[in-house]
Amino acid sequence: MEELIGYILQFGNLNKQQIELVISKGQILQLKKEDYFSEAGKIPKEVGFIVEGVVRGCYYNNTGEEITRCFISENSLVCDYVNFEADTSSSEYLQAITDCCLIVFSKKNWEELSHTIVGWDNIKNKMVQLCMYQKSRKGPVISQDATTRYLEFLENYPLFPNRVPLSYIASYLGVTQQSLSRIRKNIR
Amino acid sequence: MEELIGYILQFGNLNKQQIELVISKGQILQLKKEDYFSEAGKIPKEVGFIVEGVVRGCYYNNTGEEITRCFISENSLVCDYVNFEADTSSSEYLQAITDCCLIVFSKKNWEELSHTIVGWDNIKNKMVQLCMYQKSRKGPVISQDATTRYLEFLENYPLFPNRVPLSYIASYLGVTQQSLSRIRKNIR
DNA sequence: TGCGCTTTTTACCATTTGGTAAATGATCCC
């Protein structure tokens, strides 16, 4: 749990008792590679924090193709938060792409923290908003060519090429597998 | 101010007195076409709500090219909110691309609403998070070809081609002006 | 109205990327 606490304390202060309370509300969840954390068409039921592993956000476009929209790895929240809050159904899947260890909070427990810890809402919203902000900044830039997008991807996620299949990275970058394979070859 | 109040009440309830308080903290701001609402490298000082007009988010990439990252129009918040909250400097410009009428809240006034209206923080955070969420969903999809991106842009922003220059739309969609012009021609 | 300026369109060709298919490489399971 230390990772989670360290993460939270970036956004505000909690005393020992409050930290204990947060810990008591979280549960360990192990996901196997390919397991879903949440699914398109369903209402997200939990907020997660990734202790170990990589999760991707993905959906199927109107031609049935599977598109990877984002990658989320250690020390980050994972949740379709707007739909979690509003009890509305999600439009994407959140899927483990390696074996993962998460700390998860049920909606009930997550809300109880708001009621019992003064200042929790402030911390919570800063966390959520920073996550959303970073997601929008770390993603591939549409006006760059595919090679540049891949090079920037490597800077943002240096370890990923070893951890996740090429096909996921290709769809994330908006190119075909073949093109990405060619780009890799030309870089060397 | 009715537009603003209608917008806010989507996210929670306020009584008449509270509505008056919100109104009293907002100020009208008229922007001329090409004026900046906030600038890269500076700390955002205000939250805005667009009553009339179109604003774009843009920045200069490492080759000095100007990239339009998003469009924001009527009945929407406009603010680099994470940097506004954290008093950190923004990485992009928010620029009026038509004459605009905004209602703006200084940081001081915005924070006073939190202190004086119970439940304001809840409303505020829902507004901000929905804005961030929508921005991430309305944008061009990198895995689609340029024609599809333009067609979806037209669905999301049907009136824009008449209101904003082609060059902004082109950089938003990640294509050159020439390509976008050709795409327009082929669609007809 | 006519001039100068900016925006948009068009044309040409070079380059990048996609689609299809096959070959190679890696992994899993029996």
Added chain:
DNA sequence: GGGATCATTTACCAAATGGTAAAAAGCGCA
């Protein structure tokens, strides 16, 4: 270990997009 399955690379050609340049259209202003 061997065979089946999946992931990645390579090749070939077609299609889409970019770069440069010039023409046409639109717009503000005297």
